[in-house]
Amino acid sequence: MTALALLHGTNSDGPSAFGHVIDRFTDQWKVLTPDYGGAGRSTVADGPLSLELLVAEIAEALRSGGEEPTDLVGHSLGAVVAAATAATHPELVHRLVLIAPWSDSRNPRHRLMFETWLGLQTLDPELGQRFGLSHAFSPTFLAALEQQQLDAMLSSNPPAGLDRRIDLGLRIDLTETLSAVTAPTLVIGLTKDSLVPLEHARSVHQAIPTSTFTEIDTGHAALLENPEATVTAIRTFLLPN
Template sequence: MGEHVRAGNLDIWTEQVGRGPEVLLVGGLGDTVESWQFQLDGLADRYRLIAFDNRGAGRTPMPDGPVSVEVMADDAAALLGVLGLAPVHVAGFSGGSIISQELALRHPGLVRSLVLQSTWPVMDPYLRSWARFVRRLVEFAPSERAFLEDFFLDIYTARAHNDGTVDQFIEEVLAFPHKQAPRDTQRFLDAFIDHDTTDRLPGITAPTLVLAGGLDPTARPELCRSVADRIPGARFEILEGEAHQPFQEIPETWNSRVDAFWRELAPVT
């Protein structure tokens, strides 16, 4: 059962499950702790998992003032500080992977390892154009359902669209009572469009696993690889046949892979 945790000047909605080495899960655009449900269910027998709603998403409010990746990384650091946890394994996807990069750069003592799913060092022109398209879609889609149907075309595989998985996700999102305001979605996107860690990635010292979906049309494998190439000793793997969010589409495979990575660093007791 989640709760609000006061961290700095922000009440961050946080859910903690399981026992063992601590793992911080960092979500992407508008995503809430529910986006990590397969991990909260599938890894809690081995790890203490901490998931949270970023500012402006779900049950965490969006304060007035500038929104930046640096601010959101500091939110995560403040949450870990209040919980008295350090260092922790950190796993982030999409925008959450960029927040995770910044967390490792700004607060290296808090990060035991990094798993970066569907990541990039800086948006290339194609990804930047896609992000701006989503920004417009938020405003002009005729309904929430229409927005989700269009947005999810680039997020999930054709397999997930054809077997009903995406329809199920859409119904769950539509039923979720804590909606992200369209303006907050746009402010989140704006924070990432020109954010650039290219020259700073070599400063990350935490062991890092970078995962790419082989069919991801947004955070494409070459973008993910460019992150791994810049982080000393980072591992890079392509999940063939997968798109942007394999941790939801093939959770058992994804959980097994990151579990093996964490176990290599220190055996789970």
């Protein structure tokens, strides 16, 4: 059975990002949900994170997952890590899905968003949590929540190392890397994403010669806000026959 690795984003770990949808994939894959960057079960030395370190963590996880190349799905920062892993370790990746990726962090709006998030997270983690949540979901989705549902989301503790992963999100540059991706790739842009807007995903698609592109009508946390459409897109691409 082929392995499928699901890479979480900045403000999550493997179980919180994918635990509710893992059973949608276990019929066809051995599912891996590795933590990285200090989240969950991952431990890294103190100091700033580097993309190279996270890629090394994931490459080791893929090697331990089996002898055959792995299907690799990444969301947000996980999509950045997945793309860099596929580019530098092509022998490890069978097919690749990138949800809400970005190629570099020089965009002024991107810097404004992540610098604000990091500042709030450092100053007052509760404010950082509120900022992150307000951009994780679309306005329509958030407005439809009951107050107790929103309070429950706000009361959950963010995964360890969140500030370090936000900081890394300000130091991404894949502009010279994406063209080296050779695995068949699906890039998914999210139409209501205010954290990593749709144009970032389009740019990643344009930079990967082997990629196709699709859009899902949802906010940034696609697997929470619109899990059915997101899982269907992933499965349809990974199981073309």
